Structures are given as C-alpha cells and as structure tokens.
Amino acid sequence: MEHITPRRTYLIIYLALMGLLVLTVLASFVNLGPFNLALTLAIASAKAALVILFFMGLRHADGVTKMFAGAGFIWLLILIGLTLADYLTRFPGTSAVWR
Amino acid sequence: MSDSHHLPASAAHEQHGPRLGLEMNYLGMWIFLAGEVMFFGALFTGYMLYRLNYPEVFADASHHLDLLLGSINTGVLLTSSLTMALAVNAAQRSQKRTLALFLGLTILLGLVFLGIKGSEYLHKVNEGLYPGFDFIWDGPEPQKARAFFSLYFIMTGLHALHMVIGILIMAVMVIFAWRGRYQAETYAPVEMIGLFWHFVDIVWIFLFPLLYLIRH
Numbered sequence: 001m002e003h004i005t006p007r008r009t010y011l012i013i014y015l016a017l018m019g020l021l022v023l024t025v026l027a028s029f030v031n032l033g034p035f036n037l038a039l040t041l042a043i044a045s046a047k048a049a050l051v052i053l054f055f056m057g058l059r060h061a062d063g064v065t066k067m068f069a070g071a072g073f074i075w076l077l078i079l080i081g082l083t084l085a086d087y088l089t090r091f092p093g094t095s096a097v098w099r
Numbered sequence: 100m101s102d103s104h105h106l107p108a109s110a111a112h113e114q115h116g117p118r119l120g121l122e123m124n125y126l127g128m129w130i131f132l133a134g135e136v137m138f139f140g141a142l143f144t145g146y147m148l149y150r151l152n153y154p155e156v157f158a159d160a161s162h163h164l165d166l167l168l169g170s171i172n173t174g175v176l177l178t179s180s181l182t183m184a185l186a187v188n189a190a191q192r193s194q195k196r197t198l199a200l201f202l203g204l205t206i207l208l209g210l211v212f213l214g215i216k217g218s219e220y221l222h223k224v225n226e227g228l229y230p231g232f233d234f235i236w237d238g239p240e241p242q243k244a245r246a247f248f249s250l251y252f253i254m255t256g257l258h259a260l261h262m263v264i265g266i267l268i269m270a271v272m273v274i275f276a277w278r279g280r281y282q283a284e285t286y287a288p289v290e291m292i293g294l295f296w297h298f299v300d301i302v303w304i305f306l307f308p309l310l311y312l313i314r315h
Contacts (some may be wrong), residue, residue: 004191005184014181018174025170028312036315040308047177048301055184056297057125057290065126072133076140083144087151 003060013054020047124287128294139302142257146250146309153243160247161313163228165219169311172215173303179208180300187293190276190286198289199276202269205296209266216259223248251310258306261299268292 024043032039053059058069150157186201220229227235229252230245238244269292275281281289 004188007185007188010181010184010188014177017177017180021170021173021177024308024312025166028308028314031315033315040312041305044305044308047304051180051297051301051304055180056294061125062122065122065129068126068133069129072129072136075133076136076143079137079140080144080147083148087148 003057005054005057005060009054013050017047017050020050121287121290124291125294128291132294132298135298139254139257142250142254143305143309146254149246149250150309150313153240153246156238156240156243157247158313158315159238160244160251161311163223163226164251164311165222166311168215168219169307172212173307175208175212175215176300176303179205179212180297182208183293183296187286187289190281190289191283193282193286195276195279195281198281199273202273202276202289206266206269206273209262209269213259213262213266216255220252223252254306254310258299258302261295261302265292265296265299269296 020043024040027039027043028036030036052069058066061069182201182204186198186205189195189197189201223229227233228248230249234241234245234248236244272281272288272292276289
C-alpha cells in the first residue's frame with residue numbers, strides 16, 4: 001500500500017475523465033436508439049473504472065482487497081440481473097410491463 | 100500467533116500476518132463501500148424498472164432537467180476527486196500544508212456542487228416538478244412523470260447527503276491536518292475519506308447520465 005502514485009498520473013487520469021464527460025454528453029445528442037443506453041453505461045463504467053483503479057488506488061492493492069472491492073459490484077450485478085430475469089420474462093408480449 | 104487474548108494493548112498496532120495497519124483500514128473501507136454500493140444499487144434497480152416501463156415519459160421528464168448545470172456539476176465532482184487524490188498524495192509525503200490546501204479545495208468544490216444542486220432543486224419546485232401535492236405536468240401520464248421526479252429527488256438527495264457527510268468530515272480533518280496530525284506513517288484517515296469521496300463521485304458518474312441524458 002506504500003506505493004505513492006505520481007501526481008502527473010492523477011492529472012492524466014483527470015483529463016481522461018473530463019474527456020469522457022464531454023464524450024458522454026455529446027453522444028447523448030446522437031440518436032442511436034437502444035444503443036444510447038448501452039453506450040452511456042459503457043462510458044460511465046469506464047469513468048468509474050478509472051476512478052477506482054487510479055484515484056482509489058485499487059490498482060496497487062493486493063488480490064484479497066481487489067476481490068472484496070469486486071464483490072460489492074458482483075452483488076449489484078446479482079441484484080440487477082435477477083430482478084431483470086424476473087421482469088423481462090413475465091407474460092410473453094408484455095415484457096416488463098406492470099399495471 | 101495462537102492465543103491472542105493476552106496481547107498487550109500496543110499489539111493492536113503491530114502487524115497481523117501479512118497485512119499492515121493501513122492495508123487493514125483500506126480493506127475495511129472497501130467492505131463498507133460494498134455495502135454502500137448495494138444501498139444505492141437498490142435505488143438504481145428501482146430506477147431501472149421504472150425507466151423500462153415508462154421510456155417515453157422518462158425521456159420527456161429528463162429534458163426538464165438542466166443539462167448544462169448537471170454537466171458542470173459532474174465536472175466539479177471529477178475535479179474534486181482530483182484534488183482529493185492530490186490531498187492523499189500530500190499526506191503520503193507528510194506535506195501538511197499541501198494536504199490542508201487540497202482538502203480545503205475538495206470541500207470548496209463539494210460546496211459548489213451542493214450550491215448548484217440546491218438551485219436546481221429550487222427551480223424544480225418552482226416549476227411544480229417536485230412530486231408533492233402541487234405537481235404540475237404539461238404532458239400525458241403525470242403519474243409516470245412523478246415517478247421520474249421522485250427517483251430524481253431521492254437519488255440525488257441521498258447522494259447530496261453523502262456529500263454533506265464527506266464535507267463535514269473533511270472540515271474536521273483540515274484542522275487536524277494543519278496541526279500536523281497526518282504524516283506518512285499516520286495518514287490512514289486521509290486515505291479513508293479519499294475512498295469515501297471517490298465513491299460518492301462514482302455514484303454521481305452514474306446518476307448524471309441516467310437522469311440527465313435520456314434524450315430519446
């Protein structure tokens with residue numbers, strides 16, 4: 001844990017984050033249909049990954065810590081995944097519709 | 100390393116196996132953040148279901164949010180993560196003045212964010228878009244629009260609450276930092292608040308496009 005990240009690295013990652021912000025806003029003006037959501041989530045995930053790996057220092061953490069960090073997101077995937085598995089497989093033709 | 104019941108008090112600061120004190124704090128903080136991920140995750144899941152069911156109304160409602168202010172706020176938070184990372188960096192090098200400076204900047208950026216958020220809230224209330232008794236919706240299906248704004252206020256509100264907590268903790272830490280409390284061997288608390296602040300930033304990184312960028 002005693003790895004001191006050089007400040008220049010932080011600056012570069014920051015610029016990348018701002019670039020992705022511009023990208024995500026611009027991309028929202030282009031109509032790509034359902035792909036808009038996928039793209040927006042992909043960009044947000046990329047930004048989150050940069051913050052997690054570099055700003056939060058997970059890149060230099062040991063395997064166990066990385067696993068615990070990953071576990072949180074795995075649980076989130078389970079929550080989202082199983083919830084969708086329910087709603088998206090309801091009455092055929094009506095998908096996730098309620099009331 | 101068999102019987103740990105009779106260790107002297109100072110043993111708490113000694114190495115336990117291969118993990119040093121800071122690493123233990125770091126791991127513990129990540130465990131806490133995993134819980135926070137689920138805390139917000141439940142709201143995101145609720146959002147997901149409502150958006151799946153009311154796609155057009157959500158897109159319409161999203162247009163009522165101020166995209167410029169939301170984008171600026173995202174930039175502000177990203178910058179605050181940079182200043183926070185630089186604060187931790189300063190603590191690692193025992194640079195107490197630089198640490199205090201960057202903590203102060205992070206607090207300032209956090210306050211800017213909250214100020215902009217507050218003004219957005221005020222505008223929404225004035226436009227009748229707060230999902231209370233006087234909710235005004237000029238399109239069809241106002242109940243569906245209410246769902247969007249309920250989610251908007253709850254999710255950004257919970258996020259703002261986290262920011263307030265972070266700012267309060269940082270304010271105390273600025274004072275401690277100025278007094279030289281955080282040196283290279285004792286900067287763990289700075290690392291911890293850093294993790295918390297970056298997490299709050301990540302929540303907003305997802306909140307922003309999901310609330311403000313539903314264009315179609």
